[in-house]
Amino acid sequence: MPLYSLQHLSPTAVLGLWHLTETPAELWPLLPQPEAYQALLPAKTDARRQAQWLGGRVLLHRLLSETLPDLAAEILVQNDNTGRPWLAGAGPGPTVSLSHSGTWVAAILAQDGRAGVDVEEIRDKAHRLASKFLAADEWAAAQAASQAGLNDASTHYSLLWSAKETLYKLSAQRGIIFKTQLLLGEFEPRESGEIPATLVLNGLQTRHCICYSQPAPGYVLTYCHEPHA
Structure with missing residues (x-):
């Protein structure tokens, strides 16, 4: 299903929720640069975990399209060596937090400050x-x-x-x-x-x-x- 909800926490931060009903095959076409994300997909993930991983990135790109529309298609969601997500190609300003559990995915995209989210x-x-x-x-x-x-x-x-x-x-x-x-x-x-x-x-x-x-x-x-x- 499409984005479940979008909530502006402040003028510079937005919280998004995605109710995950799609299969991995249905989520791949929703991502920009699918070839790049294919290389980043963790190895040995089952279909459910693939859907959660993909759903998180689809959700963040939806939030990016709301806040950084000119850069949204060029940004890649990557993980640093501690596992935290970050936005490659977005510059030093924006910060993100991402969580998934069961059939729900949650994400915060903030233009400044720090953020945390968990579902x-x-x-x-x-x-x-x-x-x-x-x-x-x-x-x-x-x-x-x-x-x-x-x-x-x-x-x-x-x-x-x-x-x-x-x-x-x-x-x-x-x-x-x-x-x-x-x-x-x-x-x-x-x-x-x-x-x-x-x-x-x-x-x-x-x-x-x-x-x-x-x-x-x-x-x-x-x-x-x-x-x-």
Whole structure:
């Protein structure tokens, strides 16, 4: 299906969602420079992962056509040696963040600042692994919220994991310890809202705000864009 939604987060940043229903064969014609992308396609990917990989690049090119129409067809979405996506041919300004899970793809294209986005299929895996990525106070707050019936446990823990993934992408660094360096403050779970967050990096603490929503039943979305001051 075509672009599901497009949301301007600021005058310089746009968030796009794509509901992935296409096969890889249907996605290839939607990309500019398909030969170049064929060379970049990760080896040994099955059809589902190929569709997610292609869908992410199709979505970013749709966002590029909205924001950089003169360059959109000439830009290639590549990955650096840490796995983060970047735009070859776009110059030093724009930044991107990309995520996919199940049948959904999410992307942010920002002309300045930094950005992070994550979409997650709701599963019980995050609940099972909560002690590995949540600080003690975060885990206690999550357990209290579940016991009070404020949110389905699988949904709540998937949201917490997604929020930390977005904060991790915002940090733009490898080797981050989710449990001690990506910290989430208290919030009242709703269908959409904001989560206060703290990034502990290089001996400094910085404050951030992670937005969240449920784009479709069974999925959570988190994102953050911080333009330059």
